[in-house]
Amino acid sequence: MMFDRRLIENFDWIFISLVLLLSGLGILNLYSVSSTVSGEGTPVYIKQFYWLLVGLSFLLVVLLIDYVQLEKFAYPLYITGIILLLGVFVFSRTIAGTRRWLDLGLFSFQPSEVMKIIFVIALSKYFATRKYEEGIGFKGLVAPLMLTGLPFLLILRQPDLGTALHLGLVGLSLTLFLKVRWDALLLLSSGVAASLPFVWSVLKVYQKQRIMTFLNPARDPYGAGYHIIQSKIAVGSGQFWGKGFMKGTQSRLKFLPEQHSDFAFSVFAEEWGFAGTMLLLGLFLLLIIWGLRIVSRSKDKFASLLGAGLIFIIFWQAFINICMVLGLMPVVGIPLPFISYGGSSLVTTYIAVGLILNIGMRRFMFQQD
Amino acid sequence: MTINRNPFSEESEGLKDRFAYLILLFFLLFLFLMFRLWYLQIIKGPSYRNMSDNNRTRIQDILPSRGLILDRKGRILVDNYPAYDLSIVREDISDFESFRQKLTAFLGLSPAEAKAAFAAAKVTPAFKPILIQSDLDQSDLVSLETHRFEFPGILIQVRPRRKYMYEMLASHVIGYLGEISPEQLKHPKYEGYRMGDLIGRYGLEAEHEINLNGRRGWRQVEVAASGRVLRVIKQVPPSPGNDLVLTLDLDLQRVAEEALGDTAGAIAVLDPRTGEVLALVSKPSYNQEDFIKGISPEKWAALVNNPKHPLQNRAVSGQYMPGSIFKIVSALAALGEGLVTPETTIFCNGGYKFGNRIFHCWKRSGHGIVNLEKALVESCDVYFYDIGRRINIDRLAYYSKALGLGTVTGVGLRNEKPGLVPTVEWKKKRFNQPWMQGENLSVIIGQGFNLVTPLQMARLVATVVNGGKLFEPSLVSRIQDSQGKVIKIFSPKFLGQIPLSPKHLELVKKALVKVVQSPRGTGRAARLDGIIVGGKTGTAQVVSESRTDEYKDSDDRPYEYRDHAWFVAFAPAENPRIALAVIAEHSGHGGSVAAPVAKKILEAFFEGEKLELNAKASTEKKAGVIQ
Numbered sequence: 001m002m003f004d005r006r007l008i009e010n011f012d013w014i015f016i017s018l019v020l021l022l023s024g025l026g027i028l029n030l031y032s033v034s035s036t037v038s039g040e041g042t043p044v045y046i047k048q049f050y051w052l053l054v055g056l057s058f059l060l061v062v063l064l065i066d067y068v069q070l071e072k073f074a075y076p077l078y079i080t081g082i083i084l085l086l087g088v089f090v091f092s093r094t095i096a097g098t099r100r101w102l103d104l105g106l107f108s109f110q111p112s113e114v115m116k117i118i119f120v121i122a123l124s125k126y127f128a129t130r131k132y133e134e135g136i137g138f139k140g141l142v143a144p145l146m147l148t149g150l151p152f153l154l155i156l157r158q159p160d161l162g163t164a165l166h167l168g169l170v171g172l173s174l175t176l177f178l179k180v181r182w183d184a185l186l187l188l189s190s191g192v193a194a195s196l197p198f199v200w201s202v203l204k205v206y207q208k209q210r211i212m213t214f215l216n217p218a219r220d221p222y223g224a225g226y227h228i229i230q231s232k233i234a235v236g237s238g239q240f241w242g243k244g245f246m247k248g249t250q251s252r253l254k255f256l257p258e259q260h261s262d263f264a265f266s267v268f269a270e271e272w273g274f275a276g277t278m279l280l281l282g283l284f285l286l287l288i289i290w291g292l293r294i295v296s297r298s299k300d301k302f303a304s305l306l307g308a309g310l311i312f313i314i315f316w317q318a319f320i321n322i323c324m325v326l327g328l329m330p331v332v333g334i335p336l337p338f339i340s341y342g343g344s345s346l347v348t349t350y351i352a353v354g355l356i357l358n359i360g361m362r363r364f365m366f367q368q369d
Numbered sequence: 370m371t372i373n374r375n376p377f378s379e380e381s382e383g384l385k386d387r388f389a390y391l392i393l394l395f396f397l398l399f400l401f402l403m404f405r406l407w408y409l410q411i412i413k414g415p416s417y418r419n420m421s422d423n424n425r426t427r428i429q430d431i432l433p434s435r436g437l438i439l440d441r442k443g444r445i446l447v448d449n450y451p452a453y454d455l456s457i458v459r460e461d462i463s464d465f466e467s468f469r470q471k472l473t474a475f476l477g478l479s480p481a482e483a484k485a486a487f488a489a490a491k492v493t494p495a496f497k498p499i500l501i502q503s504d505l506d507q508s509d510l511v512s513l514e515t516h517r518f519e520f521p522g523i524l525i526q527v528r529p530r531r532k533y534m535y536e537m538l539a540s541h542v543i544g545y546l547g548e549i550s551p552e553q554l555k556h557p558k559y560e561g562y563r564m565g566d567l568i569g570r571y572g573l574e575a576e577h578e579i580n581l582n583g584r585r586g587w588r589q590v591e592v593a594a595s596g597r598v599l600r601v602i603k604q605v606p607p608s609p610g611n612d613l614v615l616t617l618d619l620d621l622q623r624v625a626e627e628a629l630g631d632t633a634g635a636i637a638v639l640d641p642r643t644g645e646v647l648a649l650v651s652k653p654s655y656n657q658e659d660f661i662k663g664i665s666p667e668k669w670a671a672l673v674n675n676p677k678h679p680l681q682n683r684a685v686s687g688q689y690m691p692g693s694i695f696k697i698v699s700a701l702a703a704l705g706e707g708l709v710t711p712e713t714t715i716f717c718n719g720g721y722k723f724g725n726r727i728f729h730c731w732k733r734s735g736h737g738i739v740n741l742e743k744a745l746v747e748s749c750d751v752y753f754y755d756i757g758r759r760i761n762i763d764r765l766a767y768y769s770k771a772l773g774l775g776t777v778t779g780v781g782l783r784n785e786k787p788g789l790v791p792t793v794e795w796k797k798k799r800f801n802q803p804w805m806q807g808e809n810l811s812v813i814i815g816q817g818f819n820l821v822t823p824l825q826m827a828r829l830v831a832t833v834v835n836g837g838k839l840f841e842p843s844l845v846s847r848i849q850d851s852q853g854k855v856i857k858i859f860s861p862k863f864l865g866q867i868p869l870s871p872k873h874l875e876l877v878k879k880a881l882v883k884v885v886q887s888p889r890g891t892g893r894a895a896r897l898d899g900i901i902v903g904g905k906t907g908t909a910q911v912v913s914e915s916r917t918d919e920y921k922d923s924d925d926r927p928y929e930y931r932d933h934a935w936f937v938a939f940a941p942a943e944n945p946r947i948a949l950a951v952i953a954e955h956s957g958h959g960g961s962v963a964a965p966v967a968k969k970i971l972e973a974f975f976e977g978e979k980l981e982l983n984a985k986a987s988t989e990k991k992a993g994v995i996q
Contacts, residue, residue: 177387233424236409236417249425253593270421274410278403285399289392296388304384308391319398326405 010361012294018287019338019353023052023346025280026339029268032246033259033341044260044341051343055350062354067362070355071302074125078147081118084111085154112155112163113348117355119167120309123147123174128302136180141188144175156199161207162332166316173312174305214330227263230256232327235269235277242273260341262333265325280339281322288315294360303359310352317349426602427592430563433583434529434851436610438543438573440619441645441846445534447543447574452530453505455513455523456498459490462522472520476502476509498524504662531567533657539622541651541682542615542782542844544572545660561585570660571680573613573844576781580848583610609851616645616846624973625650628966633954634933635683635823638970641831641939641948643861644840646780648949648970649824651683685778685785688820689952692959693748694907694935695815697833697877700741702768703756704873711876714740717751721810728754728810731908745880746890748906750814757813762804765812766792771867772829773839774821779862780842788825791818816910823950830937831948834878834903837871839864881905882942892936894964900975901942904967906959907935909952931955936963940971947974 030045070077088111126143136144148171156164172192180188200208214228234250243249248270250256259267269277288311295307314337321336323329335342337349409417438447462468473483486501493499505513505525513525531546547570553559561584562568568582569575586607591599625636625648638648653675659668672680681687703709719735721728730736730750736743744752769775775790789795791812793804811817821829824842832839841862848857882903885892891906910932934956939945949967956962 177391179387230424232409233417233420235406236413237421238410239414239418240411250421253425253591253599255421255424255593269406269410274406274414277406277410281399281403281406285395288395292388292392292395296385301384304388308388315395319402322402326402326409328405 008361010363012290012357012360015287015290015294015357015360016353018283018290019350022280022283022287022338025268025283026264027052028245029264029271029339030260030341032248032271033251033264033267035246036252036254036259047343048341048346051346054343055346058347059350059354059357062351063358063361065358067303067306067355067358070121070306071125071128074122077118078122081111081115082150082154085115085151087111088158110344112151112158112160112167113344114351115151115155116163116167116170116313117310117348117351119147119151120170120174120313121306123171124302124305124309127174127178127305132178136175136178137184138187141175141180141184144171145191147171148175156202159204159207160333161203162320162334165332166313166320166334169316169320170309170312173316174309177305177308177312211330214327227257227331228327231263231266231325234263234266235326238270238273238276240274242269242271242276245271247271261335262321262331262340263325264340265322265336268339269325284318291356294356298359298363300359300363303363307356307359310356313352314349317345425591425593426589427598429588429590429598431586431588431604431607432529433585433607434609435531435583436577436581436851437612438581439612439614440617440622441615441647442618443614444619446539446615446617446619448532448534449529450532451527452503453510454500454526454528455502455505455509456500456526457490457522458498458524459493459522465490468520468522472501472523475512475516475520498526504530531661535619535623536658537654537656538619538626539617539649540572540654540657541680541684542572542617542649543657544569544574544576545657546570546574547660548663572682572782573615576783577613577845577848581610581613584608611848611850611856612853613848614846616640616647616843617649618647618977620977621970621973622648622650624648625966625970626652626654628969629951629953632956632962633677633683634952634956635687636949636951636966636970637684637824637827638947638949638974639827639831639842641835641945644828644831644842644863645846645861646824646842646844647947647974649682649684649844651681651687653677653679655679682782682784683952684823685780685782687822687952688786688788689822689933689935690817690909691815691819691821691826692907692909692933692935693750693815694826694905694937694950694959695813695819695821696745696748696753697829697881697905697937698769698772698774699753699756699765699813699815700745700877700880701772701833701869701873702760702765704741704876705768705869706760706764708756708759709741711741714738715752715755717749719751721751721754723754723758723810724807726807741876742880742883745877745905746883746887748884748891753813754810757809758806760809760813762809762812763792763794765809766790768869769819771869772832774825774829778822778824778828778842780824781844785824786822788822789818789820815907823952826935826937826950827948830905830939830950831945832867833874834881834939834942834945834948837867837869837874839867878903878942881939885938891960892938892964894960895936895938895968895971897940897968897971897975900940900971902938902940902971903942903945904936904938904964906964907937908957908959909933909935911955928955931957934959934962936960936967938964938967938971940975946978947971 027045027048030048034043034045123144126147130140132140148168152164152168152171155167230250234248234256237243237250238248248267250270251259251267256263256266268280272279291307291311291314295304295311298304298307317334317337320329320332320334321340324331324334335345337345434449437445437449439445457472459465469483469487478486489499510525513520513523517523533543546567549559549562549564549566549568553568554562554564558579569578574581584607586605588604589602591602593599621638625638629636629650629652631652633652635652636648636650637646639646655672717730717736717739719730719733721730728750731748736747736749736751739747739749739752741752743749766775769790774788777785777787796802796804808817812819828840828842841864843859843861845859847855847859849855882901884890884906885895885902885904887893892904895902895904911929932955934953935951936959937950939948949970951963951966953962953966
């Protein structure tokens with residue numbers, strides 16, 4: 001490992017500040033959510049703070065690694081990830097009928113979360129070591145599809161529709177990021193379309209229900225449609241200035257479910273109104289664009305692709321969650337980065353942030369002489 | 370230090386473009402989200418705000434307390450009492466099964482009752498009370514309260530329920546309550562009522578429903594998603610119903626009810642100076658308390674199918690042949706038409722020939738020489754047959770109607786019937802037949818097509834003896850609010866001076882006094898000490914003579930064949946303060962059955978007056994007004 005003053009010079013303070021600012025807003029929002037939950041145990045916002053510290057430590061570790069090493073171990077890492085995913089089916093702890101967690105005694109974690117990053121590393125490596133004349137052609141799509149498809153299916157079987165979808169979108173975006181030949185693109189789209197019935201059949205009943213209810217929430221207002229309807233009410237009733245911090249009735253009176261996780265954004269929207277949501281959205285947008293700026297300045301192809309992939313991870317997660325909360329997508333259980341409560345999500349996101357910073361820090365290594 | 374890596378600089382440059390596109394794409398996608406938020410928060414914001422308010426607030430009813438019904442002296446006839454309902458709250462019960470068993474045993478519930486009571490437990494949220502038994506009786510209430518510590522988790526709630534203070538007293542006048550029907554709910558009159566509300570369904574409870582009911586209040590409460598009430602946001606208290614002060618006198622009503630006893634029939638008692646109804650009785654009666662919890666189908670069927678129709682208010686809707694009491698009208702008609710004078714006489718030998726028929730007088734041996742006064746005092750039929758032969762039926766009808774017969778009195782009970790005054794035109798319409806002169810003879814003595822209600826007869830007597838003033842009888846004296854402040858006074862409704870000569874009225878009145886006071890008067894059973902009473906007996910035939918001839922004695926006849934007994938009375942003679950009519954169904958002669966009933970009422974009335982006078986004198990004495 002190298003330690004060079006220039007590493008610190010190229011550390012992007014703005015980026016980390018944006019991340020911390022968003023995390024701070026998240027904790028503030030969770031403070032409001034915590035006040036509605038009366039119970040023993042540490043309040044959620046404090047737990048989130050602890051996870052924040054954990055995330056920061058992981059971030060620090062990641063900063064010290066030369067990401068080039070990652071490229072070297074990309075494929076072995078990928079295999080490990082797959083094994084861990086398979087391990088979920090064998091050694092898992094079933095929660096609510098789903099098997100997503102690996103219990104390792106001291107702590108448990110979701111392999112699917114970390115798989116997202118590993119997968120992006122592997123895919124980036126694959127693309128980086130190829131040269132595409134006019135963009136990716138038919139043949140070129142095979143490997144990416146398989147690289148994406150394997151974890152996609154494994155995660156889908158857990159079942160975790162949301163994370164599978166997330167991973168699929170990231171893979172798709174990364175592939176499309178490079179030029180794809182239009183005929184191959186056509187094939188790709190039809191392939192995706194063709195796979196939908198298969199995906200539908202593999203879905204569990206409740207997941208199918210969720211999609212049906214998404215299309216028509218009024219159909220089951222106290223059952224599956226409840227979340228969507230209450231979320232929209234929460235968001236909409238905030239109007240311009242919001243109801244005020246800690247004064248959101250949908251959340252306080254428990255009409256809105258999953259306030260700390262999936263619907264944290266709804267709580268925020270209800271309390272801070274349009275003014276608040278624009279601010280939050282603006283911060284996210286700024287974060288994304290700033291991250292792209294960092295990543296785009298790297299001269300290393302692998303780094304650029306990896307960086308783009310990591311940005312996609314953060315972007316799609318935020319986008320899916322907000323769409324879900326606003327009733328534009330079925331409820332799929334994806335938390336909002338930095339804002340929703342969730343250790344795995346937070347840690348994974350901070351690792352991604354760390355890697356992005358990492359890329360930024362080491363760009364000087366590829367200066368043209 | 371540079372790492373020796375293949376920079377792929379051209380491709381990196383190419384990627385730079387891609388990054389630019391990517392930034393644009395992200396920007397557009399975020400813009401898309403912003404538009405969505407604009408739509409939800411700004412455009413649909415108000416409607417979502419409305420929905421979130423609807424979520425969190427509920428409107429709860431607060432029922433008003435119903436107005437009381439009081440007698441003319443302010444004594445409570447109908448009140449509201451607290452009813453105690455027993456509920457349980459599951460979340461306060463630690464061991465539900467054992468609690469259930471203990472409570473079932475304690476209340477003495479049968480397994481079926483227990484099952485029904487606890488059935489709701491499974492589907493009700495733990496914090497919501499489950500009704501186990503409504504309207505606990507006193508003993509259960511007391512035992513539960515004293516053993517409360519054994520039953521944590523019970524909740525005893527209180528609500529108002531109607532209490533009829535005097536069982537079966539004035540049941541037809543007061544009426545009863547029942548649940549509002551879906552059809553009624555649609556009516557604009559019942560705006561503000563809800564399903565399950567109790568409204569007056571009969572009697573004054575129904576007639577004055579709007580006054581008695583009051584207006585419900587409401588409170589807006591904040592609820593959590595579970596439905597649990599958190600706090601009261603706003604509250605509008607209910608306005609209690611207004612009280613009705615009736616013209617009825619509780620003491621007199623009681624005496625009248627008792628005097629008639631189990632005999633089917635009716636009594637109407639009026640103040641002839643004002644038309645106020647002092648007592649109104651109809652027998653058989655029914656128990657209003659049966660309706661409080663919602664009458665059971667068995668009890669309802671028993672009431673409706675009872676051949677004696679206990680739900681019918683005979684005082685205003687019982688239409689009977691008047692019998693001899695109609696002779697009052699006949700006498701006035703004869704005088705008014707100039708057909709007789711007080712001196713005109715006729716010889717009664719027990720029969721009167723008309724056409725090819727003999728019409729019998731009730732006294733087979735005849736009354737001898739009879740003038741108008743004697744005809745009334747001894748109720749001679751022959752005297753009146755002669756009048757009947759000579760009078761025009763439509764002219765007789767004129768006098769009947771002038772005295773208030775043939776139309777409803779307007780006392781304010783919707784089931785009142787008008788009775789019947791026969792005329793030529795009426796018979797044409799009804800039977801498509803012309804009037805036969807011979808029919809006059811039945812009508813003139815109160816048989817035939819005549820129909821009257823007891824209230825009509827009481828008013829008729831009142832009008833004759835008060836100098837000819839026709840009043841609309843009233844049951845309600847005033848309406849006052851729950852604090853006692855008067856809201857509306859119902860003054861006596863004077864309908865007009867009847868077009869009969871006061872001299873004739875005085876004549877007839879004098880004769881009626883003799884009916885009671887003279888030794889041969891048919892109404893002598895109503896005589897009182899110290900008060901001069903006047904009146905008239907009547908016996909209304911129920912079936913034709915031919916059928917009853919086979920029975921030697923009227924008492925031998927089967928019940929349905931027996932005549933109805935009428936008696937009308939007034940007192941004191943000079944300036945009457947009370948006028949009444951009594952009919953006892955299937956009871957035989959008016960003089961022997963109905964007159965004693967009237968006597969009891971008159972006695973009670975004057976007793977009451979005396980007591981009131983004494984009480985007043987003593988308070989004035991105490992106040993130093995009289996020394």
